[in-house]
Amino acid sequence: MNRAAQELTGLAAEGRLYPSVILHGGEAKERLALASRIARALLCEREPDVRPCGACKHCRRIDLEADKVFHPDFVFVRRDPKKRETVIPVDKVRTLLQTAQVSPFEARGQVFVIVEAETLHPAGANVLLKTLEEPADRSPRNFLLLASSANELLPTLRSRSLTVYLGAGDAAGDDDEDLVADLVELWRQRPGDDAFALWVSALAGRLVQGGGFEDIRARQCWTRIAGALATAAPALDDRADRAAALALSADLLDAHRLRQRSIQPHRIIQGLAARRLRRDRPETGFESSVNELIGPP
Ligand SMILES: [Zn+2]
Known part of the structure; x- marks a missing residue:
């Protein structure tokens, strides 16, 4: 357990924890384990210095990692x-x-x-925010929001919460170099020829592999590919290719925003391809070119 985790557990045991805490960074399992521990410390019936005891009727019924929670005063939600x-x-x-x-x-x-607070529906995030804004005049009420990155939560939620970072965790990828090399290779294929279709399907494959289509929260996958492209761009021989690589990098970040708004993946990939073929400039909004090039949804 790192220092931040120990401090949070201590504050929870003493009943001094901030009402809304965002736990981000680290690995998903770590976040669940820490949330369980904090919850036990908050509800444990033993005296503060031994909380969480792990053995009382409250502690025993809270285990988020095992998905085991049978406590009426402990409620969690996650997407299914x-x-x-x-x-x-x-x-x-x-x-x-x-x-x-x-x-x-x-x-x-x-x-x-x-759990996975970054996947909160925006309307859900707003009702949550209203509750956080209500003064807590009764018994203590604590909210724990778990997310891979706090940056993916609404700024209003962040401003109402104590944000605690648990470390780099699973965010860093070892195979970024391979990804960059692959993308440069694919990018060298000239648009308009058969290789271009291959390029588009390879990109789509990457995103599917990373869960970028099915899993809207998998922003990491999109941003990694965008980052790899931006890194690869200076290595390209052709000036137009360099500009196009940077434009595509920006497009991918926009594409993720479209996916979050439930725009279908095939439209997004078609849009990426169409923009590349037409060499649209980054200033032209991604969504407007998608609508223009392949028609409204
Ligand atoms: Zn206990």
């Missing part, structure tokens, strides 16, 4: 990949917040955890 949810539906957030409106059943307070 089995139901092909790409975002946390607003209804789930509303249900969670209803619990926040009543007094605790058993423990001295309540704990609410939002």
Whole structure:
């Protein structure tokens, strides 16, 4: 457990934890483990210096890592990949917040955890924000928002929360160099020939592999490819290619925003291809060229 984790657990045990905490960075498992530990420290029935005891009726019923939670005062939401949810539906957030409106059943307070908070539907994030803005005049109520990066949460949520970074974790990729080399190689193929179709399908393949299409939260995959392209650009021989590589890099970041708004992947890839063939300048908005080139959805 790192120092930030220890401090947070200590504050929780003493009942001095800030009402809304964002845990970001580190690995997903670490975030779940720490959220469980903080929740136990907040609800544990032993005296503050031994919280979380791990053995009392509260501690034993909270284990986010094992997905085991049978505590009426501990509520968590996450998107359900089995139901092909790409975002946390607003209804789930509303249900969670209803619990926040009543007094605790058993423990001295309540704990609410939002797993993959970056996948909150924007409407859900806004209702959550309203609750955070309400003064806590009753028993303690703590919110823990887990995210790979706090930057993916609404600025208004961030400003209402204490943000704690858990380290680089799984964000860094070892195979970035390979990715750059592959992209440079693919990019050397001239547009308009058969190789271009290959290039587009390879790019689409990369994004699918990284979960970039199905999993809207997988921003990392899009940004990594965009970053690799920007890195690769100066190595290209042709000046026009260099400009095009940088333009595509910018497009990929926009493309991810379109995907977040549920624009279909095939439209996005078609749009990327069409823009490259037409050599659209980056100032032309990605979405407007997509609509212009391949028609409205
Ligand atoms: Zn306990």
